[in-house]
Amino acid sequence: MDEFLQQMVTGLATGSVYGLLALAIVLIYRSTTVLNFAQGELAMLTTFIGWSIWEWGGHYWLMFPLVLLIAAGLGAFIERVIIRPVEGAPTLNIIIVTLGLFAIFNNVATWRWGGIPKGFPAPPEIQVTGVKFFGEGALDIGPTVVSYHDLTIIVFAVGIMAALYLFFQYTPVGLAMRATAQNPIASRLMGIRVGRMLTVGWSLSAAVGAVAGILIAHLILLQPPMMMGVLLYAFAAAVLGGLDSPVGAIVGGLIIGVSENLVGTYTPQEWLGPDMKLTVTLLIIVVVLLIRPTGIFGKRALRRV
Amino acid sequence: MLKLREVVAAYGPIIALHGVSLEVPEGSVVAVLGANGAGKSTALRAISGLLRPKSGSIEFEGQRIDRRSAEEIVSMGMSHIPEGRQLFSDMTVLENLRLGAYSRFTGLARSIGEFRRRGQDFEAALKQVFEYFPILAERRSQIAGTLSGGEQQMLAIARGLMGNPRLLLLDEPSMGLAPIVTREIFEIIHAINRTQGVTILLVEQNANLALEIAHYGYVLETGRIALADTSENLRKSEAVQRSYLGQ
Numbered sequence: 001m002d003e004f005l006q007q008m009v010t011g012l013a014t015g016s017v018y019g020l021l022a023l024a025i026v027l028i029y030r031s032t033t034v035l036n037f038a039q040g041e042l043a044m045l046t047t048f049i050g051w052s053i054w055e056w057g058g059h060y061w062l063m064f065p066l067v068l069l070i071a072a073g074l075g076a077f078i079e080r081v082i083i084r085p086v087e088g089a090p091t092l093n094i095i096i097v098t099l100g101l102f103a104i105f106n107n108v109a110t111w112r113w114g115g116i117p118k119g120f121p122a123p124p125e126i127q128v129t130g131v132k133f134f135g136e137g138a139l140d141i142g143p144t145v146v147s148y149h150d151l152t153i154i155v156f157a158v159g160i161m162a163a164l165y166l167f168f169q170y171t172p173v174g175l176a177m178r179a180t181a182q183n184p185i186a187s188r189l190m191g192i193r194v195g196r197m198l199t200v201g202w203s204l205s206a207a208v209g210a211v212a213g214i215l216i217a218h219l220i221l222l223q224p225p226m227m228m229g230v231l232l233y234a235f236a237a238a239v240l241g242g243l244d245s246p247v248g249a250i251v252g253g254l255i256i257g258v259s260e261n262l263v264g265t266y267t268p269q270e271w272l273g274p275d276m277k278l279t280v281t282l283l284i285i286v287v288v289l290l291i292r293p294t295g296i297f298g299k300r301a302l303r304r305v
Numbered sequence: 306m307l308k309l310r311e312v313v314a315a316y317g318p319i320i321a322l323h324g325v326s327l328e329v330p331e332g333s334v335v336a337v338l339g340a341n342g343a344g345k346s347t348a349l350r351a352i353s354g355l356l357r358p359k360s361g362s363i364e365f366e367g368q369r370i371d372r373r374s375a376e377e378i379v380s381m382g383m384s385h386i387p388e389g390r391q392l393f394s395d396m397t398v399l400e401n402l403r404l405g406a407y408s409r410f411t412g413l414a415r416s417i418g419e420f421r422r423r424g425q426d427f428e429a430a431l432k433q434v435f436e437y438f439p440i441l442a443e444r445r446s447q448i449a450g451t452l453s454g455g456e457q458q459m460l461a462i463a464r465g466l467m468g469n470p471r472l473l474l475l476d477e478p479s480m481g482l483a484p485i486v487t488r489e490i491f492e493i494i495h496a497i498n499r500t501q502g503v504t505i506l507l508v509e510q511n512a513n514l515a516l517e518i519a520h521y522g523y524v525l526e527t528g529r530i531a532l533a534d535t536s537e538n539l540r541k542s543e544a545v546q547r548s549y550l551g552q
Contacts, residue, residue: 172403172410179393179404186391189353191379191408191468299395 005144007261013150014219015257016157020212021227021234022241022249023161027205030244031181031198034083034094038101040231042078042206043213044224045105046071048113050214051120051222060124067214068207075206076199083202084195109224120217122149153215160208161250168246177201181244233260233281240285242298251296256281306331306472306504307352312361312371314344314351321347323528324361329472329521334498334505336515336536338549339525345508346388348525349474352506353385354378365472379408384465388476388508390457392464394450398441401449401460405467406430434463437493455486462490466497472504473497479511487511491518512549516540524549 021039028036036042050067054060082101086094125135125148134152138145168174179187180197187194216230237256241248264277288296307329314322321344329335339345350356352363354375363371370378375385384405393401406427414420435442438459444452449460458478465473478494479487495518498505509515516522516536524532524545532545539545 172407175400175403176407178396182393182395183391185355186387186393187404188355188375189379189385189387189391190404190464191376191411192404193376 002143003265004262007265008258009144009146009150011258011261012254013147013153013257014216014261015237015254016153016250017212017216017230017253018233018237018257019250019253020157020160020208020215021230022237022253023164023246024205024209024212025234025238026241026243026246026249027201027208029238030246031177031201032083032087033091034098035235036101036205037095037098037231038105039205039209040227040234041102041105041109042071042074043209044222044227045109046074046206046210047120047213047217047222047226048109050210051113051118051217054121060121064123064214067210071206071210072203075202075204078206079199079202106224113224115224117221117223120214120222122218123152149215149218156211156215157250157253160211161247164204164208164246173197173200233257236282236285238295240288240295242295244299245295245297248295248297256285259284306366307506308362308364309348309352310362310364312348312351312363313359314347314356315359316347316356320359321528322351322358325525325528325530326361327523327530327533329504329506331471331504332498332502333521334495334507334519336512336519336522337506337508337525338510338512338515338522338539338545340548341510342527343525344528345525346476347528349385349387349476349506349508353383353474355385376408379468380411382469382471383474384468384470384472385474386461386465386476386478388480390461392449392457392460394448396449397446398449398452398460399445401464402431402434402441402445402467403427405464406469408468430467430469434466437466437497438463455482455490458482458486458490459493462493462497466503470503472506475505475507475509477508477510479509479514487514494518512545 021043024043025036025039028034046067049070050063053063053066058066078101082097086097122136123134126133135148138147139151168178176187176192177197177200179190179192180194184194212230213227217226220226233256234253237252238249240255241250241252260277260281263280309325309327311324311326312322313320313324325344325348337345337348347356351358354370354373354377358371361371362369365381365383370381393404409426410423414423440456441460441463444456449457452460462478475494478490482490491514494505494507497503507515507519516539519536522534522536522539523530532539532542534542
């Protein structure tokens with residue numbers, strides 16, 4: 001039982017990272033129907049920038065918001081300069097462009113920072129009235145032990161989800177962004193600058209992806225191919241949750257993280273075992289999509305390609 | 306209030322308007338009649354900035370608007386209620402109405418006073434819209450896509466009114482509605498013009514109804530103005546009777 005709980009919590013933590021990257025993918029997809037294959041590499045690149053800031057002596061809590069700002073700027077730049085010109089082009093063209101970005105970000109990271117894995121810091125400990133937040137070590141919660149970093153990841157994912165929910169539901173800009181995603185022409189007739197909303201969407205998405213990168217880098221070491229596996233799981237999470245649903249992205253990520261961990265732990269080596277955990281996870285997704293083709297929370301039917 | 310001079314508009318190589326000139330005086334209701342594909346909707350799209358005219362000029366309250374974007378034109382005081390309603394169908398009635406008021410409140414409020422005043426303006430606009438369409442007040446939390454056809458058209462008009470326009474462009478408000486619902490909606494459109502003094506440019510296939518509330522009418526035929534006169538004269542005109550009034 002303790003082992004089971006342990007694996008659950010660890011699964012929730014990695015699942016949160018998948019969910020965050022899936023959220024980044026969904027934020028762009030639902031307003032532009034562009035599947036951004038470069039999402040993971042963009043997150044990796046911004047994490048490297050964070051690493052450099054930290055190396056130069058920047059404090060973690062200075063580096064963190066700074067990276068988010070830089071990521072947001074990069075996201076806006078990419079939308080304006082690279083995506084805008086191919087807007088309205090056939091889907092395949094846009095996919096090729098994002099695959100191109102994937103290669104570019106990967107090359108830039110290798111060229112600038114090299115291929116040797118680097119340790120990335122965890123958020124430093126903060127004491128608030130004797131209660132410890134973040135930092136190293138583990139928290140003993142009765143039947144099981146949870147590492148502080150796993151907790152940090154889960155709290156960040158939940159916090160970002162809540163913040164985005166409030167933003168989309170209760171602010172005029174959030175409302176306008178949802179309107180743009182649903183009906184761009186009607187949005188223009190309301191006076192909404194649709195192009196600007198798309199730019200904001202890419203900024204938000206890049207920032208959310210950067211959080212995923214920063215949080216996972218501490219667990220798996222920072223290196224250029226770091227996000228490739230994560231991206232695969234994130235796409236799976238986004239499809240599972242429904243490509244137009246931000247809540248679905250996080251839930252999909254959590255389901256995949258947990259099931260991946262449980263399959264890896266509880267199926268015998270000779271039968272499935274850790275080597276087959278990716279296969280089993282993807283099998284679960286196929287079954288869910290057979291029953292609900294729009295994903296768990298999705299509304300719009302996915303286009304058959 | 307609105308003046309079109311020799312407006313030519315096209316979708317790619319296909320010319321839809323071949324030099325259309327028309328005028329909408331302040332406070333009036335002007336109807337644009339014509340068969341399917343005559344260019345009625347295209348004219349509205351050109352006016353509201355969704356489609357940039359190839360040549361000719363469009364003036365709104367003395368200012369050239371034919372090179373301005375749709376987003377700019379809304380905030381100048383013109384609402385376009387498009388064909389097929391184009392609601393935000395996954396959102397609630399209230400969210401649709403909020404979006405209708407979007408153009409009035411762009412940018413951050415610069416003071417608490419302004420923030421409060423915006424809230425009051427919004428509530429006042431909402432109250433007025435609910436007076437025209439009490440059913441929308443009842444359905445304010447309902448998802449727009451689940452409303453009946455008539456209610457959706459009411460919401461589309463209400464959303465347009467939330468922007469506090471001086472000119473309303475209405476495209477086929479009777480489309481797909483039962484005659485009794487259409488009549489109700491036309492009565493409300495008439496009331497909006499009379500009590501609030503909103504100028505209305507109405508595109509409609511149902512010429513009978515349109516000429517009942519309009520002061521002036523234009524007949525479009527394959528992208529050209531074929532006839533222009535007061536509603537009274539148009540109703541009497543033999544050509545209009547034959548082609549559009551079904552008599």
